[in-house]
Amino acid sequence: MSVILRRNLQVPQLLKQLSYSSSAKSSGDATATVKTVPKNLLEDKQTANLQKENGAIFDKRPFKLHLDKDKTYSWCLCGKSKSQPLCDGMHKNEFLKIKLRPIRFKVEKTGDYWLCNCKQTTHRPFCDGTHKQPEIQAAVK
Numbered sequence: 001m002s003v004i005l006r007r008n009l010q011v012p013q014l015l016k017q018l019s020y021s022s023s024a025k026s027s028g029d030a031t032a033t034v035k036t037v038p039k040n041l042l043e044d045k046q047t048a049n050l051q052k053e054n055g056a057i058f059d060k061r062p063f064k065l066h067l068d069k070d071k072t073y074s075w076c077l078c079g080k081s082k083s084q085p086l087c088d089g090m091h092k093n094e095f096l097k098i099k100l101r102p103i104r105f106k107v108e109k110t111g112d113y114w115l116c117n118c119k120q121t122t123h124r125p126f127c128d129g130t131h132k133q134p135e136i137q138a139a140v141k
């Protein structure tokens with residue numbers, strides 16, 4: 001089942017529960033560890049924020065991928081790639097009439113990152129916990 005939602009979903013409070021090996025920081029209190037969503041180093045240079053629509057939900061969970069800080073990646077926004085969470089060029093298929101384009105991104109440090117597979121994140125291409133919203137969990141079986 002393929003469902004497209006708009007970007008104005010609220011980012012859930014569960015964002016703090018995400019774990020990123022490259023950005024995890026400890027405050028000294030084991031129960032108060034604060035996690036942050038990594039930053040796309042190409043966010044200002046590419047199209048990450050120019051496309052208002054979100055793609056089709058591919059999965060209701062993020063996918064952990066090992067990324068190299070020296071490489072540029074393309075994250076699938078349309079949700080139709082067969083190489084999720086990365087783009088395989090499926091958006092170019094003229095019969096599918098897909099207007100969305102992949103999000104080019106780079107990471108600050110080499111390491112493991114949780115990439116969004118629900119395609120509804122507000123921090124493209126990284127998972128920010130948006131997939132935990134009931135609308136998304138209900139949309140994917």
Ligand code: FES
Nearest residue numbers: 116117118127131
């Ligand atoms: S998979 Fe987590 S926000 Fe999309």
